[in-house]
Amino acid sequence: MTDLLLAIDQGTTSTRAILHGPDLAPRASAQLPLAQHFPAPGWVEHEPEEIFAATLATMRDALAQGGASAADLAGIGITNQRETTVLWDRRSGRAIHRAIVWQDRRTAAHCARLAAEGAGALIAERSGLLPDPYFSATKLAWLLENVGGARAAAERGDLAFGTIDSFLLWRLTGGRVHATDATNAARTMLFDIRRGCWDQDLLKLFGIPEALLPEVRDNACEFGSTEPGLLGVAVPVRGMAGDQHAAMLGQACFAPGMVKSTYGTGCFLLLNTGDVAVPSQNRLLTTLAWQLGGQRTYALEGAIFIAGAAVQWLRDGLGIIKDAAESGRLAAQADPAQGVYFVPAFTGLGAPHWDAEARGAILGLTRNTGPAEICRAALEAVAFQTRDLVEAMQADWGARGGATVLRVDGGMTASDYAMQALADLLGAPVDRPVVQETTALGAAYLAGLQAGLLPPPGPAVAHWRLDRRFQPAMPRAEADRRHAGWQDAVRRVLT
Numbered sequence: 001m002t003d004l005l006l007a008i009d010q011g012t013t014s015t016r017a018i019l020h021g022p023d024l025a026p027r028a029s030a031q032l033p034l035a036q037h038f039p040a041p042g043w044v045e046h047e048p049e050e051i052f053a054a055t056l057a058t059m060r061d062a063l064a065q066g067g068a069s070a071a072d073l074a075g076i077g078i079t080n081q082r083e084t085t086v087l088w089d090r091r092s093g094r095a096i097h098r099a100i101v102w103q104d105r106r107t108a109a110h111c112a113r114l115a116a117e118g119a120g121a122l123i124a125e126r127s128g129l130l131p132d133p134y135f136s137a138t139k140l141a142w143l144l145e146n147v148g149g150a151r152a153a154a155e156r157g158d159l160a161f162g163t164i165d166s167f168l169l170w171r172l173t174g175g176r177v178h179a180t181d182a183t184n185a186a187r188t189m190l191f192d193i194r195r196g197c198w199d200q201d202l203l204k205l206f207g208i209p210e211a212l213l214p215e216v217r218d219n220a221c222e223f224g225s226t227e228p229g230l231l232g233v234a235v236p237v238r239g240m241a242g243d244q245h246a247a248m249l250g251q252a253c254f255a256p257g258m259v260k261s262t263y264g265t266g267c268f269l270l271l272n273t274g275d276v277a278v279p280s281q282n283r284l285l286t287t288l289a290w291q292l293g294g295q296r297t298y299a300l301e302g303a304i305f306i307a308g309a310a311v312q313w314l315r316d317g318l319g320i321i322k323d324a325a326e327s328g329r330l331a332a333q334a335d336p337a338q339g340v341y342f343v344p345a346f347t348g349l350g351a352p353h354w355d356a357e358a359r360g361a362i363l364g365l366t367r368n369t370g371p372a373e374i375c376r377a378a379l380e381a382v383a384f385q386t387r388d389l390v391e392a393m394q395a396d397w398g399a400r401g402g403a404t405v406l407r408v409d410g411g412m413t414a415s416d417y418a419m420q421a422l423a424d425l426l427g428a429p430v431d432r433p434v435v436q437e438t439t440a441l442g443a444a445y446l447a448g449l450q451a452g453l454l455p456p457p458g459p460a461v462a463h464w465r466l467d468r469r470f471q472p473a474m475p476r477a478e479a480d481r482r483h484a485g486w487q488d489a490v491r492r493v494l495t
């Protein structure tokens with residue numbers, strides 16, 4: 001039977017492939033870590049060849065573990081870390097520089113200049129974003145300026161730009177297809193989210209030759225077939241979406257007002273705003289939720305750069321825990337009287353502050369502070385930042401109503417401690433689904449939708465099931481007092 005769906009989830013810290021049945025039940029998975037390169041302070045790069053090799057290896061491994069072959073697949077869905085920028089040679093398919101990762105801050109001065117020159121209004125009106133190094137446009141401009149011969153080659157049409165989805169599609173199809181999907185395009189800062197096309201004024205603002213750009217398609221469509229030599233037979237790629245958008249589909253946030261929050265390296269909270277692109281008055285991002293059948297559904301997004309990455313730093317940087325799970329065990333033993341706050345602004349602060357130059361701090365230390373208090377502060381920082389985003393979203397969307405429950409997913413949701421702290425400090429229930437790999441689930445769903453195996457977004461899609469609801473247990477006054485302490489700590493790191 002050709003009814004299995006293979007999702008590729010190419011994330012910031014790892015590459016995964018998950019094999020799903022036609023009912024979207026996960027059957028087998030494979031994962032490989034991804035090396036992080038930090039060539040200068042604030043710079044973050046990935047090796048595109050490593051990404052492609054890991055993608056292929058995990059796809060083959062997931063199929064083998066599921067006792068399946070490529071001939072059993074109805075389609076592949078690709079989902080990916082967004083904004084990360086690759087520039088490659090069309091002839092060789094090889095990148096001319098390492099990928100510049102979404103967290104990379106090397107273009108902070110470029111963005112500050114754009115903001116000072118008043119370009120923010122055009123950027124917000126067309127792309128729904130704001131001038132920050134997070135998005136692809138200034139990363140691509142940097143590559144064109146700093147890699148020898150790149151601009152001339154780009155103008156000759158010899159180079160191709162893409163986010164990780166496009167790069168993988170190019171390589172999987174043997175260089176036959178240069179395409180992206182609307183959600184990934186929406187994160188480049190070059191795309192008009194209301195008209196659904198590349199924007200000439202933004203291309204001019206960033207000095208980007210149009211010849212570099214991929215074709216923009218719906219999230220579910222025929223993206224092209226893989227080279228037969230790669231998996232044994234040619235398999236159609238039928239779904240593609242940025243990871244946070246795929247997670248919205250995986251979380252079945254189909255109705256306006258529904259919210260999901262993904263806690264991986266960073267945290268990304270998205271609210272479905274239906275067919276309206278809602279401009280934010282509170283420094284959130286207006287973006288696409290998905291585009292299907294040419295119809296665009298929009299979202300408001302709050303992006304926090306550091307969530308689980310703070311836990312990684314406790315393990316690898318400070319060395320106070322041996323594995324991520326230990327952070328919760330230690331936090332549970334913390335002295336409740338100590339007001340320690342950890343602002344994990346390692347790569348600046350994202351929404352709603354957007355301060356690229358801010359750096360991290362741990363405040364409120366005493367002689368009694370130890371690893372337990374620092375772990376608690378790191379886990380609570382994620383909850384406080386989520387609360388900042390939720391409050392900004394309520395201000396933008398408020399009266400229109402919607403869900404009062406937060407659907408969560410991502411690696412960090414494995415921590416019961418962190419999820420309870422989230423419910424407590426937010427003062428709202430937090431729902432963790434049975435399948436926490438919602439990003440891959442969303443990608444598999446898109447491929448299944450295109451293959452005709454699954455219905456369009458709506459009540460007939462039945463892949464979401466509750467694992468556990470975390471109810472707020474902390475008195476509201478206490479949560480507010482702690483949040484005020486957090487806000488004070490943030491004020492001290494802002495530049």
Ligand SMILES: Nc1ncnc2c1ncn2[C@@H]1O[C@H](COP(=O)(O)OP(=O)(O)O)[C@@H](O)[C@H]1O
Binds near residue numbers: 012263414
């Ligand atoms: N039990 C846990 N407690 C706290 N953090 C955790 C736990 N398990 C995993 N994490 C964090 O989750 C992150 C990995 O999540 P994942 O969704 O795989 O990330 P990404 O897709 O960004 O690569 C890591 O940063 C890790 O520190």
Ligand SMILES: O=P(O)(O)OC[C@H](O)CO
Binds near residue numbers: 265
């Ligand atoms: O790889 P993740 O899961 O940390 O997600 C990265 C985001 O897409 C960046 O915008």
